[in-house]
Amino acid sequence: MFAYIVKRLISGFLVVTLVSMAVFALFWYGPSSPAKPICDREQGVRCIPERLVAYEKSLGYDNPIYTEYGKFVKGIFVGREIAFRTDVYQCDAPCLGLSYNTKQPVTHELVSRLPATISVAVGGAFLYLLLGVPIGVAAARRRGSVADKALVSSFLFLSSIPYYLFALLTWLYLTVLWEAPVVSDVGYFSPFSDGPLKWFGGLFLAWVALGIFGCTQYTRYTRGAMVEALSEDYIRTAKAKGLPARTVVYRHGLRAALVPVVTIFGIDFGSLLAGTIFTERIFEIQGIGYWSLQAVGNKDLPVVAATTLFSAVMLIFSNLIVDVVYSFLDPRVRLS
Amino acid sequence: MTSTVPSSTPGSDSTIGRTEGPILVVEDLTVTFPTEDGPVSAVQGLSYSVEMGKTLGIVGESGSGKSVSSMAVLGLHDAKSSQITGSIRIDGTEVVGLSENRFRKLRGNTVSMIFQDALAALHPFYKIGAQLAEAYQVHHPNASDRDARRKAIEMLDRVGIPQPDSRVDDFPHQFSGGMRQRAMIAMGLINDPSLLIADEPTTALDVTVQAQILDLLQDLQREFNSAVIIITHDLGVIAEMADDVLVMYAGRCVEYGTTKEILTHPEMPYTWGLLSSIPDISASTDARLIPIPGNPPSLFSPPTGCAFHPRCGFKDKVPGRLCYDKMPELATGSGRVEHLKRCHLANPDAIYRAEVLPEIAPDLVEEIR
Numbered sequence: 001m002f003a004y005i006v007k008r009l010i011s012g013f014l015v016v017t018l019v020s021m022a023v024f025a026l027f028w029y030g031p032s033s034p035a036k037p038i039c040d041r042e043q044g045v046r047c048i049p050e051r052l053v054a055y056e057k058s059l060g061y062d063n064p065i066y067t068e069y070g071k072f073v074k075g076i077f078v079g080r081e082i083a084f085r086t087d088v089y090q091c092d093a094p095c096l097g098l099s100y101n102t103k104q105p106v107t108h109e110l111v112s113r114l115p116a117t118i119s120v121a122v123g124g125a126f127l128y129l130l131l132g133v134p135i136g137v138a139a140a141r142r143r144g145s146v147a148d149k150a151l152v153s154s155f156l157f158l159s160s161i162p163y164y165l166f167a168l169l170t171w172l173y174l175t176v177l178w179e180a181p182v183v184s185d186v187g188y189f190s191p192f193s194d195g196p197l198k199w200f201g202g203l204f205l206a207w208v209a210l211g212i213f214g215c216t217q218y219t220r221y222t223r224g225a226m227v228e229a230l231s232e233d234y235i236r237t238a239k240a241k242g243l244p245a246r247t248v249v250y251r252h253g254l255r256a257a258l259v260p261v262v263t264i265f266g267i268d269f270g271s272l273l274a275g276t277i278f279t280e281r282i283f284e285i286q287g288i289g290y291w292s293l294q295a296v297g298n299k300d301l302p303v304v305a306a307t308t309l310f311s312a313v314m315l316i317f318s319n320l321i322v323d324v325v326y327s328f329l330d331p332r333v334r335l336s
Numbered sequence: 337m338t339s340t341v342p343s344s345t346p347g348s349d350s351t352i353g354r355t356e357g358p359i360l361v362v363e364d365l366t367v368t369f370p371t372e373d374g375p376v377s378a379v380q381g382l383s384y385s386v387e388m389g390k391t392l393g394i395v396g397e398s399g400s401g402k403s404v405s406s407m408a409v410l411g412l413h414d415a416k417s418s419q420i421t422g423s424i425r426i427d428g429t430e431v432v433g434l435s436e437n438r439f440r441k442l443r444g445n446t447v448s449m450i451f452q453d454a455l456a457a458l459h460p461f462y463k464i465g466a467q468l469a470e471a472y473q474v475h476h477p478n479a480s481d482r483d484a485r486r487k488a489i490e491m492l493d494r495v496g497i498p499q500p501d502s503r504v505d506d507f508p509h510q511f512s513g514g515m516r517q518r519a520m521i522a523m524g525l526i527n528d529p530s531l532l533i534a535d536e537p538t539t540a541l542d543v544t545v546q547a548q549i550l551d552l553l554q555d556l557q558r559e560f561n562s563a564v565i566i567i568t569h570d571l572g573v574i575a576e577m578a579d580d581v582l583v584m585y586a587g588r589c590v591e592y593g594t595t596k597e598i599l600t601h602p603e604m605p606y607t608w609g610l611l612s613s614i615p616d617i618s619a620s621t622d623a624r625l626i627p628i629p630g631n632p633p634s635l636f637s638p639p640t641g642c643a644f645h646p647r648c649g650f651k652d653k654v655p656g657r658l659c660y661d662k663m664p665e666l667a668t669g670s671g672r673v674e675h676l677k678r679c680h681l682a683n684p685d686a687i688y689r690a691e692v693l694p695e696i697a698p699d700l701v702e703e704i705r
Contacts, residue, residue: 240448
């Protein structure tokens with residue numbers, strides 16, 4: 001078990017390395033020089049080729065890519081100094097570069113925005129399971145009934161709506177038309193330390209939109225897995241033992257049906273942690289997703305690179321956790 | 337295997353405190369499943385009874401209603417998707433229409449069932465011991481976890497699992513096929529049921545293990561003095577295990593009597609077919625197997641008249657179109673003991689000896705003569 005985790009960590013680390021190379025290459029080989037956005041920002045129309053060269057020279061972009069990638073990696077582990085023409089900035093480890101926009105280390109801002117994204121992710125994921133699993137179980141137990149068919153088709157309809165439209169409509173109806181009182185604080189993320197009520201109020205709408213939309217697919221997964229589990233021979237055995245119906249459904253049926261659901265959940269949770277661009281943008285939550293979207297708009301290339309790398313790390317890490325959890329859920333899977 | 341000392345001989349009188357008479361009486365049982373193409377009667381007009389210490393064998397092809405009827409005895413059919421009429425009395429209690437809550441207390445307790453393919457029938461995510469303990473605790477709510485575990489180990493030992501106190505913590509996939517079936521049997525017997533229904537308990541096992549499992553079942557039956565229903569399509573199993581045989585075809589009983597009587601004087605061509613299709617190890621290697629031609633009928637549109645007539649090689653011996661038009665009644669056969677058969681043939685025993693027996697066991701014909 002331990003050996004397996006170490007092995008997976010090593011391979012995960014290799015994947016992260018490859019992803020960081022790919023991200024760096026995209027940054028480097030973009031349609032124009034990576035120094036162009038900062039030159040444009042600071043010089044405007046006066047960003048003439050000579051000045052661009054000066055930026056490139058101070059930022060080291062005139063060196064070969066492997067030298068600069070080496071510096072980038074070194075910055076992650078020990079930190080480094082970055083110069084914009086004549087101004088030199090210190091970037092402490094783990095350094096993911098300086099924002100072109102603020103000249104501040106990207107890592108600082110990433111860390112400061114992490115609580116917002118984690119809050120959105122935890123609340124949304126909680127609703128995925130809280131709504132999705134019980135509804136899925138209920139539908140599976142009433143499989144083929146009118147209620148089941150109505151539920152399945154309405155959820156299919158719901159999940160066919162593009163998410164950004166669904167989130168916008170949720171926002172529109174709950175804040176503008178109904179003026180829902182709980183959500184009066186919507187519009188910014190308020191850290192938990194400012195008081196749980198404020199924190200809750202600021203995130204509630206985002207959770208509702210994310211949770212309701214996401215739970216539809218959990219309902220489908222759970223229903224499908226439950227229908228399959230309930231038709232297994234071991235369910236008949238459980239009934240034949242004289243167990244009460246609830247024990248049969250939950251302890252025997254759901255226990256088996258949860259395995260695929262948990263697998264998908266782990267990966268979904270990883271991508272929620274990587275940043276929920278639509279949710280954060282629509283509900284004005286200053287998280288990593290919103291930030292990366294702004295960075296794309298601003299051509300703040302170091303931020304784009306850093307958020308991309310962060311997403312990749314989150315996904316790789318959640319995959320690792322899923323694999324380990326899987327071996328606890330299904331004893332037939334032996335990790336070695 | 338543990339040595340089991342028979343506490344009472346088979347057929348001896350039942351356990352103290354139990355009401356007299358058969359432990360299970362099934363009368364005119366019909367199980368119907370409504371489907372989109374109309375109702376399907378998987379079992380029709382089935383009647384039989386089993387006494388304590390006795391074994392009833394139910395034989396028939398797939399889809400003949402063997403398992404469906406036994407699952408009805410345990411109330412395992414979903415009330416919404418099935419319709420059960422007739423009467424099933426377990427130890428005097430009528431269970432058709434019994435409330436789920438009261439029925440549940442009989443299941444796994446008074447009547448228990450062991451299934452074929454124990455790998456699928458045991459929950460893959462729970463330890464063997466936990467599954468046995470669960471079966472015990474549900475009917476012994478006051479038993480502590482430790483008691484239940486001790487009981488589980490004791491039962492595993494009883495069915496011949498080596499090192500039961502360590503194997504009790506294994507998962508089903510860590511057991512061999514034979515051991516899984518033993519564990520299944522241990523689970524079936526953990527509450528000392530009066531009636532054990534074994535649904536093809538040896539089908540998924542290889543031949544040597546089959547024999548061990550059947551021996552084990554017999555030993556345990558003697559020890560617990562329980563009634564056993566064994567469902568199989570293997571007449572060899574019947575010959576070894578059963579006191580009585582019920583042959584089913586297309587949801588109906590077609591022949592019913594003591595094992596000795598049915599196997600030596602079968603009076604229904606379907607039973608003849610089953611007997612003929614047993615491979616004979618002493619026959620010459622060039623000899624062909626004798627199959628029953630055709631396929632079991634669709635229960636959506638059962639044949640008119642006798643359900644077996646499309647496959648029957650003897651329908652010409654019945655005058656007129658009787659076999660095509662009229663379902664034969666279950667009537668007393670010409671045998672010496674009570675022997676029921678559902679066939680229009682007037683002198684089946686003579687036909688069997690003249691035409692069937694020489695084909696399948698020529699040496700036996702000489703003996704009988």
